[in-house]
Amino acid sequence: MRKYRWQAPLTLVFIVLGIFLSLQYQSQNLIGSDLSMQRTENLIAMVRGLSEKRQKLALEIVDLNMHFNSQQNSYLDESKLAENLISDMNKMSFLTGSTTLNGAGLIITIGQSMPILYIDIIDIVNELWAAGAEAITINEVRINGQSVIFYTEDDYSMYITINNTRLEFPVVIKALGEPNNLEKGLTLPGGIIDTLALFKAYPILEKSNSLTMPPVFNQPSHIFLSEYKPPEQTAATEPAKTP
C-alpha cells in the first residue's frame, strides 16, 4: 500500500485543476458587448447618461407642447405666428449653424509642432459634442452635420482639411457649452487628452466666458435627398432599428 500514498494528494490536485480549468474557460467567454459583461463603473456611467437624457427629453416635451398650443391659439395672429417661426428657426440654427452664437465655452489650442492626425480632430469634436457642446468652430470655421474633417496629401506631407480647405496650425477649436463639463469630457482619465499625451501632443485648454461663433459660410444644396413621406402615417413604416 505504501507505494500508492501519492494517490490521494494527486486526486485532490486534479480536482482543483479541473475547477480552475472550467473557471478559466468561463472567464474567457465573458467578454463582449452585452450589458452583463460590463464593469460596474461603466454601468453607472450609462445610468447617469440615460438619466440626463430622460430629463432633457421631458423638457423637450414640455417645450413642444407649449409650442403646439401657442401655434394653435395664434391662428391668424400674424405677429404671434412670426414669433413662433423665429424661435423654431433659432433652434434649428444650432444644428445648421446658420446664425452667430454667443456664450461661455472652452478653447483648445493645438500648437505647430504637435503630431496631430485628422482622426484626432474628429475625436476631439466627437468628445466635445458628447460633453454637451452646443456649437463648435475649428479655426473659426463653424462645424455642422455636413462638415468634412479629412486629410489630403501632396508630394511632401499630409495635411488635415476642414471642408476641403487646408487646416493651418496652430489649430484653435472653440466649443460653446458649460466650460467645466467640456473640459472634463476631454481630460477624464483615459480620455482624448491622455491618448494624445502618449503621442507627445499636449493641447492647451482654456475656459472662456464669452465666445462668439460665426455662422457657416453657405448652406449646402441637396441633390440626392428628399423628404420621406410614409405611405401610411404610422411610425411603424420607419426602418427604426434599435437593440
Place this chain on the structure above:
Amino acid sequence: MRKWIVPLTIVCLITGFLLAFQLKALTDASSVNPMSQKNNNLISIIQNLEQEITGQENQVEKIRQELDTLQQNQQAPGKLNEMQEQLRDMRLWAGLTPVVGNGVIITVDDNKEGLKAKPNDDPNRYIVHYEHILSLVSELKRGGAEAISVNGQRLITTSEIRCVGNVILVNTTRIAPPFEIRAIGSPHNLAEMVTNGELEVMKATNYPISFQAENEVIIPAYKGELQFDLSQVAKED
C-alpha cells in the same frame, strides 16, 4: 518511497501556472462579475430608463409631426409663408425630417468566427469598436453624404459616437451589433471613399461586412431632444 515527488511537482507547477493565468484574466476584466447583485440592479435600471426614453422619443416625434402639419395647414400670409418654407428647409438639413434618396447601406459585425477559432486571443481584436463606426461615418461625409443613420439613429450636428466599456452609444442610445450604417448621397462617391478606407481595413481583418448601393435608402428623423440653453443667438442688426 519518494517516487511521487516528481509527478506531484509537475502537477503543482501546472496548477500554479493556471492559477496565475486565472488571476490575470480576472484582473483584465476587473470587477466584471455578471453574478453581482449590484450589476444586475444597474442593468434593470438601464433597461427601465431605456424603455422610458423610447416612450418619450415617440412622444417627441409625434408632437413634432403634429406641429409640422399644423404649421402647414395654417395658411400663413405672404412673408410668413416664406419663413415657413425656410424653416422646412432648415429642418431637412438639421435631420428632423425622415428622408429618402439614392445611397448606400453598410453593415459590419463582430468577428465571431475569428474569436471562436482563437478563444485565447484578446477579444477586443474581434469586436466592432466605436472608432470603426466613427471612421466610416467620417468617410461617408467626405464622400458627400447628405444624411446618415447608424442602427436607426439619425446623425445630427451634435450627435456623438462613443463607447462605455464595450457598448457603443449613438445619441446616448445603446446600439448593438450588427451595425447598419445608411447614407444618402452619390452611391459612386460614397462607395469610393469607404471601400478605399475603413471598410477595406475591416474586410482585411476578417470582420463580416456588406456594402450595398440602393435607389431608395430611407433614413428616419432625429427623435431626441434639442435643448440648447447655454448659448444665445446673436441679434442681427
